Amino acid sequence: MPSRLQAQIDFILEADRLKQVLRQSVLTDRSRRENDAEHSWHLALMAIVLAEYGPAGCDLGRVLQMLVVHDLVEIDAGDSFIYDEAAQASKAEREQAAARRIFAMLPEGQGARLAALWEEFEARESPEARFAAAMDRLEPLLLNFQTGGATWRPNGIRRAQVVARNRPSLTEGAPDLWAFAEHLIDEAVARGYLGADATRGE
Numbered sequence: 001m002p003s004r005l006q007a008q009i010d011f012i013l014e015a016d017r018l019k020q021v022l023r024q025s026v027l028t029d030r031s032r033r034e035n036d037a038e039h040s041w042h043l044a045l046m047a048i049v050l051a052e053y054g055p056a057g058c059d060l061g062r063v064l065q066m067l068v069v070h071d072l073v074e075i076d077a078g079d080s081f082i083y084d085e086a087a088q089a090s091k092a093e094r095e096q097a098a099a100r101r102i103f104a105m106l107p108e109g110q111g112a113r114l115a116a117l118w119e120e121f122e123a124r125e126s127p128e129a130r131f132a133a134a135m136d137r138l139e140p141l142l143l144n145f146q147t148g149g150a151t152w153r154p155n156g157i158r159r160a161q162v163v164a165r166n167r168p169s170l171t172e173g174a175p176d177l178w179a180f181a182e183h184l185i186d187e188a189v190a191r192g193y194l195g196a197d198a199t200r201g202e
Contacts (some may be wrong), residue, residue: 004107011105017075024081025143026150036071043067043135053174055127062128066121069114073098082165134173137166145184149193158195
């Protein structure tokens with residue numbers, strides 16, 4: 001087998017490990033936790049269906065490429081729970097190390113291209129990266145609402161935390177979807193899925 005093809009096949013097989021990385025989010029039937037590969041697929045589908053809410057002139061093809069590769073680093077780094085401050089503090093360092101190893105498996109030019117897509121997603125500077133990030137924030141919110149706060153309730157998560165984590169990405173990447181998301185958050189509080197904000201003196 002040519003060495004280039006062998007490297008590509010090795011990378012593809014390595015990517016299969018993403019199916020073993022469990023996220024905090026629970027499937028809508030509440031049967032088990034979602035894995036990273038399922039999450040990436042779901043985000044890509046969301047981007048296709050919700051493309052009309054993205055920035056004007058947004059290149060959907062580029063968005064989809066970012067969404068497919070954005071969590072590959074979690075093969076090594078694992079999924080960092082967004083409300084776990086300690087895990088978030090070391091996340092960037094762990095993921096950078098993972099990116100160097102994983103994308104280096106591909107032939108040089110191809111590996112550099114995928115690494116650049118990952119870096120673009122992380123930087124959130126292009127319209128495509130901002131829209132991709134908005135999808136990445138909206139999906140777990142939807143799953144949490146549909147499962148009665150399956151991730152929020154056991155961890156004592158409150159409204160202000162969810163707003164702080166979701167509003168920046170959604171208002172930057174898909175502002176028309178923020179009103180929907182905020183309504184969902186408020187409805188989650190009303191239904192007891194999500195803790196109300198702390199009152200003074202609590």
